[in-house]
Amino acid sequence: xxxxxxxxxxxxxxxxLYYRRxxxxxxxxxxxxxxxxxxxxxxxxxxxxxxxxxxxxxxxxFTTQNELEKEMQKMVPYKIDIGAVYSHRPSQxxxxxxxxFQALEKxxxxxxxxTDYDDVRRCCSAADICSKCWTLMTIAIRILDRALRExxxxxxxxxxxxxxxxxxxWVCDDAARKLSVAARSAVAEYLSLIKGxxxxxxxxxxxxxxxPFINHSLSVxxxxxxxxxxxxxxxxxxxxxxDKVLALLPEDIKKDLTVYYQEEKNPMKxxxxxxxxxxxxxxxxxxxxxxFDKEIMLQYCYPRLDVNVSKGVNxxxxxxxxxxxxxxxxxxxxxxxxxxxxxxxxxxxISLICEELERPRADEAEDDDVxxxxxxxxxxxxxRIRDLQKDF
Amino acid sequence: xxxxxxxxxxxxxxxNDLYDHCLQFYGQPxxxxxxxxxxxxxxxxxxxxxxxxxxxxxxxxxxxxxxTKKLDAEISRISEYEKRRKDHISHFxxxxxxxxxxxxxxxxxxxxxxxxRYRFNDLHSKHKTDFLHKNNLKxxxxxxxxxxxxxxxxxxxxxxxxxxxxxxxxxxKVPFQDALDLVRTRKVYLLAGNAYIPHHEIxxxxxxxxRTRLSKALAMTARSLPAVQSDERLQPLLSHLSHAYVGQDYxxxxxxxxxxxxxxxxxxxxxxxxxxxHLHKALRENHHLRHGGRMQYxxxxxxxxxxxxxxxxxxxxxxxxxxxDADKFDKAYAYSVRHMFGKEGKRTDYTPYSxxxxxxxxxxxxxxxxxxxxxxxxxELLKQKLQNYKVSPSGTNQILELVKGMHYQLAxxxxxxxxxxxxxAGFSLNHPNQYFTExxxxxxxxxxxxxxxxxxxxxxxxxxxxTRPSQANSKQIFLxxxxxxxxxx
Numbered sequence: 032x033x034x035x036x037x038x039x040x041x042x043x044x045x046x047x048l049y050y051r052r053x054x055x056x057x058x059x060x061x062x063x064x065x066x067x068x069x070x071x072x073x074x075x076x077x078x079x080x081x082x083x084x085x086x087x088x089x090x091x092x093f094t095t096q097n098e099l100e101k102e103m104q105k106m107v108p109y110k111i112d113i114g115a116v117y118s119h120r121p122s123q124x125x126x127x128x129x130x131x132f133q134a135l136e137k138x139x140x141x142x143x144x145x146t147d148y149d150d151v152r153r154c155c156s157a158a159d160i161c162s163k164c165w166t167l168m169t170i171a172i173r174i175l176d177r178a179l180r181e182x183x184x185x186x187x188x189x190x191x192x193x194x195x196x197x198x199x200x201w202v203c204d205d206a207a208r209k210l211s212v213a214a215r216s217a218v219a220e221y222l223s224l225i226k227g228x229x230x231x232x233x234x235x236x237x238x239x240x241x242x243p244f245i246n247h248s249l250s251v252x253x254x255x256x257x258x259x260x261x262x263x264x265x266x267x268x269x270x271x272x273x274d275k276v277l278a279l280l281p282e283d284i285k286k287d288l289t290v291y292y293q294e295e296k297n298p299m300k301x302x303x304x305x306x307x308x309x310x311x312x313x314x315x316x317x318x319x320x321x322x323f324d325k326e327i328m329l330q331y332c333y334p335r336l337d338v339n340v341s342k343g344v345n346x347x348x349x350x351x352x353x354x355x356x357x358x359x360x361x362x363x364x365x366x367x368x369x370x371x372x373x374x375x376x377x378x379x380x381i382s383l384i385c386e387e388l389e390r391p392r393a394d395e396a397e398d399d400d401v402x403x404x405x406x407x408x409x410x411x412x413x414x415r416i417r418d419l420q421k422d423f
Numbered sequence: 424x425x426x427x428x429x430x431x432x433x434x435x436x437x438x439n440d441l442y443d444h445c446l447q448f449y450g451q452p453x454x455x456x457x458x459x460x461x462x463x464x465x466x467x468x469x470x471x472x473x474x475x476x477x478x479x480x481x482x483x484x485x486x487x488x489x490x491t492k493k494l495d496a497e498i499s500r501i502s503e504y505e506k507r508r509k510d511h512i513s514h515f516x517x518x519x520x521x522x523x524x525x526x527x528x529x530x531x532x533x534x535x536x537x538x539x540r541y542r543f544n545d546l547h548s549k550h551k552t553d554f555l556h557k558n559n560l561k562x563x564x565x566x567x568x569x570x571x572x573x574x575x576x577x578x579x580x581x582x583x584x585x586x587x588x589x590x591x592x593x594x595x596k597v598p599f600q601d602a603l604d605l606v607r608t609r610k611v612y613l614l615a616g617n618a619y620i621p622h623h624e625i626x627x628x629x630x631x632x633x634r635t636r637l638s639k640a641l642a643m644t645a646r647s648l649p650a651v652q653s654d655e656r657l658q659p660l661l662s663h664l665s666h667a668y669v670g671q672d673y674x675x676x677x678x679x680x681x682x683x684x685x686x687x688x689x690x691x692x693x694x695x696x697x698x699x700x701h702l703h704k705a706l707r708e709n710h711h712l713r714h715g716g717r718m719q720y721x722x723x724x725x726x727x728x729x730x731x732x733x734x735x736x737x738x739x740x741x742x743x744x745x746x747x748d749a750d751k752f753d754k755a756y757a758y759s760v761r762h763m764f765g766k767e768g769k770r771t772d773y774t775p776y777s778x779x780x781x782x783x784x785x786x787x788x789x790x791x792x793x794x795x796x797x798x799x800x801x802x803e804l805l806k807q808k809l810q811n812y813k814v815s816p817s818g819t820n821q822i823l824e825l826v827k828g829m830h831y832q833l834a835x836x837x838x839x840x841x842x843x844x845x846x847x848a849g850f851s852l853n854h855p856n857q858y859f860t861e862x863x864x865x866x867x868x869x870x871x872x873x874x875x876x877x878x879x880x881x882x883x884x885x886x887x888x889x890t891r892p893s894q895a896n897s898k899q900i901f902l903x904x905x906x907x908x909x910x911x912x
Contacts, residue, residue, distance in 0.1 A: 083752065085750075085755065085760075087754070146790065150789055181614070181615070182614065182615075183599060184617070206600075210600070213603055217604075217606045219601040220607045220608075221606050221607060221609050225789070227786075227787070227801075228792070228794070229789070229792060230787075230796065230804045231801050232800060232803070240579040243579055243580060243612060244609060244614075245609075335788070339785070340713075371836060383740070
């Protein structure tokens with residue numbers, strides 16, 4: 032597949048084209064109107080735009096799809112965020128009596144950012160990602176999607192690639208949109224297993240009895256752990272990363288392994304030994320369970336979400352289909368049925384998609400080909416939104 | 424909503440119905456007349472109780488044996504009827520004082536909930552059921568078949584549940600939104616949006632109900648407040664009551680501009696509490712701090728006297744050394760700094776965080792440096808850090824003991840004492856800016872001045888001593904009592 036190199040300097044030229052020909056306005060509008068059940072739902076929704084030169088404008092709102100289109104084509108935002116549905120039109124919030132302008136509803140959202148895994152991934156750091164660490168996102172999506180559907184009973188979930196280093200989840204059920212701040216934070220904390228910042232070494236502590244949610248999550252992690260952590264991340268390879276793992280274990284096991292590892296260099300065998308020792312220790316202690324091996328797996332693989340993003344009813348989050356200015360990638364929905372083959376590096380950039388649009392019509396076949404590609408991409412996008420809208 | 428003071432007298436016979444249960448949801452306001460003295464006394468006593476609930480909540484695990492014993496000890500022995508009447512009236516008085524701002528409401532609801540939980544748990548099972556019936560609380564029960572099929576999962580999710588218990592007692596099924604405390608701590612089984620609650624955990628659902636009702640009631644009270652505040656007997660009292668719990672909140676900036684930016688490095692080692700020293704170091708090393716750290720540290724700096732211009736210069740010079748260029752700083756981060764000083768958005772002048780707030784809210788995660796090191800750091804790492812800061816091994820051990828007992832503020836006080844080389848800090852730490860002020864006082868004046876400050880403080884708290892006229896009127900004593908509440912020693 033031909034890749035056009037993306038250059039941020041081209042954004043001022045590409046964005047107008049994107050907003051004129053490619054941004055799926057009608058599906059977008061249909062999504063955010065939620066079937067028109069609630070009056071003024073779309074009209075009272077806050078959008079925020081980041082314009083050229085980092086000018087940030089909040090409290091944007093629109094009365095019709097047409098107005099949304101016109102404004103976006105006029106202002107050509109570099110970034111688009113979606114906020115809450117307020118009590119009044121956000122664009123008129125200054126005219127409203129102080130205290131009465133309130134955020135009423137918003138989708139329940141989650142933001143998984145690869146940077147939060149820096150202490151446990153060796154291949155990349157900060158805003159970088161690669162195919163090796165992308166597995167972490169796959170794991171995160173599987174675990175959270177299951178929990179939100181089976182435990183919390185939500186049905187309408189939209190998973191989106193953020194465009195650079197993570198994924199977002201938009202839970203669009205009516206019940207989700209009406210959740211209070213306390214409820215959102217409770218859901219986020221239920222889903223959190225990694226506790227502690229820079230100053231905490233052992234970030235996961237399990238004790239008996241293990242909650243069914245943790246068991247479900249563990250079975251997902253276990254499916255990926257050996258290939259991801261032992262082979263690809265090689266966490267039991269170099270001394271430095273072995274030390275990090277050993278720091279999570281009690282003294283006696285640590286000592287044994289330090290000796291064993293002097294001879295045994297094969298990482299899988301090293302991991303097996305670790306698990307065996309933990310099992311032994313468990314069966315020799317009557318009271319309470321010792322789950323050091325499971326804790327290690329969770330610390331290296333379990334999703335890390337930012338509770339603050341999910342808590343606030345008025346928190347603004349990057350919009351699906353917006354462009355990420357640094358990478359040029361479109362924030363596309365992720366089809367969970369094809370999750371295993373999703374490749375963030377194959378996500379179309381704005382340069383690529385505009386180039387495909389502009390390609391001269393040399394011959395019909397090629398032209399159709401291009402149109403097909405466009406349609407494919409858009410169809411994919413539309414399909415996701417349609418799924419969301421089935422009940423709205 | 425109607426308020427006490429202008430009521431008709433209560434009819435005798437219905438008194439018995441009114442207080443026939445020791446616990447209530449405070450659905451109906453009291454309708455009797457009471458004297459101004461009773462008004463004041465009841466309010467202060469309840470506030471003291473709520474402050475005790477708050478302090479116990481920080482220093483003990485809630486609902487542990489230790490916690491319950493201590494709370495038992497605080498609740499005085501008077502006639503049951505009198506107790507319930509006082510409880511009823513004092514709750515409603517405090518609503519008046521605590522309905523006005525988001526912070527006050529949050530605090531009041533939290534303590535009232537903790538108090539309610541303690542009292543509900545104390546009830547005999549039969550009285551619990553009575554309470555549910557009396558208040559029309561009907562919760563859906565799970566069928567026997569469903570219980571059987573979910574038995575293992577239920578046992579694995581709820582504390583203290585066994586196979587027999589599941590069979591014999593009811594399990595309730597409520598929407599998860601009604602059981603948030605159990606969901607948040609993952610102490611309940613969730614399926615398809617419902618929480619499955621065993622009988623003995625019913626308190627959590629009741630509490631949720633309590634919170635929702637109280638929250639609505641406070642919002643309503645706030646709207647009716649102007650009518651009450653027009654009564655000049657009550658206005659000063661209510662205003663003092665609502666300031667009592669925070670004590671000094673360092674929201675009014677004194678000494679603006681007295682600190683220069685060059686002094687900050689030195690000050691961080693000498694007079695900053697550990698949390699701020701830690702944040703400052705992280706900022707210098709990484710040339711960056713995330714939102715939680717910027718708020719906690721930025722507001723602290725505001726509290727010690729940095730002006731907005733100084734703050735902007737300080738943050739910009741640091742961030743620019745990192746990955747942020749001056750332009751980006753001005754566009755993205757400068758807004759946030761001005762916001763802290765109340766110059767943007769809804770123009771709230773944010774107050775620097777108290778220890779309580781730092782310890783209890785927004786725990787740090789990966790990449791964060793905020794929070795309370797005594798609460799949020801691994802003991803091993805904390806020990807290393809203290810050693811790096813040249814705290815003696817015995818001192819470090821004392822601190823670690825306090826941390827183990829969850830006495831985080833006392834641990835910080837001990838840190839103060841060790842780094843300032845004094846036996847007794849001379850104050851009760853509850854705010855990082857207080858730490859700074861006390862430290863500066865100590866360093867600039869030495870021990871003698873400190874003693875003098877102590878003495879004058881003590882005589883202020885004690886109206887019966889030399890400096891006050893002996894016929895201190897009751898209002899003055901009352902107001903002084905409130906003053907004391909903000910500085911528990």
